[in-house]
Amino acid sequence: MSTPSIQRQSILSTIVIFAGFGFGALNLIVLQPQILTTEQWGMTRVVTEIAVLMASFATLGTTSVIAKFFPFFKRYLPDDKNDLTSLTLMVFSAGLLLTILTLWIAKPHMVYLFGKRTPYFEIYYYVITCFVIFQAIFMYLEVQAWFVGKVVETNILKELVFRILTTLLLVLFAVNLLSFDGFMWLFGCLYLPAVVYLYFRLRHSGALRFHFKISALTRRLYRKMLSLGSFVFLTSLSNITFVVCDTLFLASMYNFSQAAVYSVAQYFSQVLEVPMRSMQSSSIPLISEYWRAKNMTGLQSIYRKSCINLLIAGVGLGGLILINLHNLERFFPTDYAMMMLPLSLLIIARWINLGTGLNAILIQLSTFWRFDFTSTLIYSIIGIPLNYLLIRNFGMVGAAIANIIAVLLYNAIRFGFLYFKFGLQPFTWRNAVLVLGGIALIAGFLLIPPHNNLYVDGILRSSLFAGLYVLFVLKTNLSTEVNTLWNKWVLRKS
Numbered sequence: 001m002s003t004p005s006i007q008r009q010s011i012l013s014t015i016v017i018f019a020g021f022g023f024g025a026l027n028l029i030v031l032q033p034q035i036l037t038t039e040q041w042g043m044t045r046v047v048t049e050i051a052v053l054m055a056s057f058a059t060l061g062t063t064s065v066i067a068k069f070f071p072f073f074k075r076y077l078p079d080d081k082n083d084l085t086s087l088t089l090m091v092f093s094a095g096l097l098l099t100i101l102t103l104w105i106a107k108p109h110m111v112y113l114f115g116k117r118t119p120y121f122e123i124y125y126y127v128i129t130c131f132v133i134f135q136a137i138f139m140y141l142e143v144q145a146w147f148v149g150k151v152v153e154t155n156i157l158k159e160l161v162f163r164i165l166t167t168l169l170l171v172l173f174a175v176n177l178l179s180f181d182g183f184m185w186l187f188g189c190l191y192l193p194a195v196v197y198l199y200f201r202l203r204h205s206g207a208l209r210f211h212f213k214i215s216a217l218t219r220r221l222y223r224k225m226l227s228l229g230s231f232v233f234l235t236s237l238s239n240i241t242f243v244v245c246d247t248l249f250l251a252s253m254y255n256f257s258q259a260a261v262y263s264v265a266q267y268f269s270q271v272l273e274v275p276m277r278s279m280q281s282s283s284i285p286l287i288s289e290y291w292r293a294k295n296m297t298g299l300q301s302i303y304r305k306s307c308i309n310l311l312i313a314g315v316g317l318g319g320l321i322l323i324n325l326h327n328l329e330r331f332f333p334t335d336y337a338m339m340m341l342p343l344s345l346l347i348i349a350r351w352i353n354l355g356t357g358l359n360a361i362l363i364q365l366s367t368f369w370r371f372d373f374t375s376t377l378i379y380s381i382i383g384i385p386l387n388y389l390l391i392r393n394f395g396m397v398g399a400a401i402a403n404i405i406a407v408l409l410y411n412a413i414r415f416g417f418l419y420f421k422f423g424l425q426p427f428t429w430r431n432a433v434l435v436l437g438g439i440a441l442i443a444g445f446l447l448i449p450p451h452n453n454l455y456v457d458g459i460l461r462s463s464l465f466a467g468l469y470v471l472f473v474l475k476t477n478l479s480t481e482v483n484t485l486w487n488k489w490v491l492r493k494s
Helices: 003-035 038-059 062-076 084-107 107-114 125-146 153-173 179-188 190-205 216-252 254-294 296-322 325-331 334-354 359-364 371-424 429-446 452-475 480-490
Strands: none
Touching: 003 153, 038 084, 038 125, 038 179, 038 190, 062 084, 062 190, 062 216, 062 254, 084 125, 084 216, 107 125, 107 216, 107 254, 125 190, 153 179, 153 190, 179 190, 190 480, 216 254, 216 371, 216 480, 254 296, 254 334, 254 359, 254 371, 296 334, 296 359, 296 371, 296 429, 296 452, 296 480, 325 334, 325 452, 334 371, 334 429, 334 480, 359 371, 371 452, 429 452, 452 480
């Protein structure tokens, strides 16, 4: 996959993901506060967070094996002898069965941990199993689709369709066509339509071919495949455990309402990482090929461009949120007022993560992927206890502070490794200009007195900020890609 192809798929994926976030905003900002209690919404968040963790466990590292070794199998084996899909499917199936069994066995302990303050958790415990099954299958099919040019389709299914279906469930519940019981069980099956569609789409395109005879290439590479799959599996599990632990700690230490409010703050801050999510999925095939060909120039180019372009998007989106915090506080019910400071801190954490580019993908797809496990293990060993201690003492603010500390440490370790091992580093003077200029612009808007009407204030404030920020980025020529796309799509220059 060429660099222009990555840019095109990244842009299309970003548009799709933003559309999905639009429906997510409709759900979170408009529908959810009016339709569900904070405790009911908190239940859906706990189900989602546990399912994310368990679905990742179910893959047993097969998705990383496909991402790393697909180019080798595609290059050296004909389609009728390529056994990569069959082998990973067998491992994935075993992992899924093991996960389901673990959930059933662990029910008494999980109910004791999360069900002390709400009856919902025990009643809808098996909704988690449904969610895990369909999400795990989707994750396995998704990585297969990346290598046959279906990045945009998978993002549509994951980011847009999922949220549209959530909107539909909320509306049906609001008009009494669904009970909360029906809402929860259908919520647990939200990934099912995406799984069915993606399976038949891949089968129709010939991407899912099953050959169970072990190839010579597999015999030669199986030790590396097993080693990589094991390490990356533990890495991903460790990373996801840290990502979801704050919501789960809040639910178990305080109540589901606190978890729900914090999840809204997380949602707003996650908007900043939309471009990263689209860029990661579209860049994996090219980065994998560059490592195979030992093309360090290409890797340096991707690393540097990803850093500045992601930071441009992150500072702009974060600025729009920060200058409108007072409007968010006026819009939401009073129960949500406590999220404003945690949201501000979470935005800082996202900036740190975006500012270091695609360092995680670069390490994971290199021959030194074991370091990815080491750095992530350090990240989790420090981050999870830190989350526990700070949440116990400071609640949601503690969770956000823990996030900043852990993300800063995590990216510092990865930056140092890529720099000292390969001479790769993503920073230029443009990064400093962007950060300083963006912060100065945000600070200036925070000094502007608010209008009495929050909608008028939000529209005027956001429009003026967006215009000045775009002008700043273009005039300082921070990114060749951004200026080129502006000239091509907006000014219609060739």
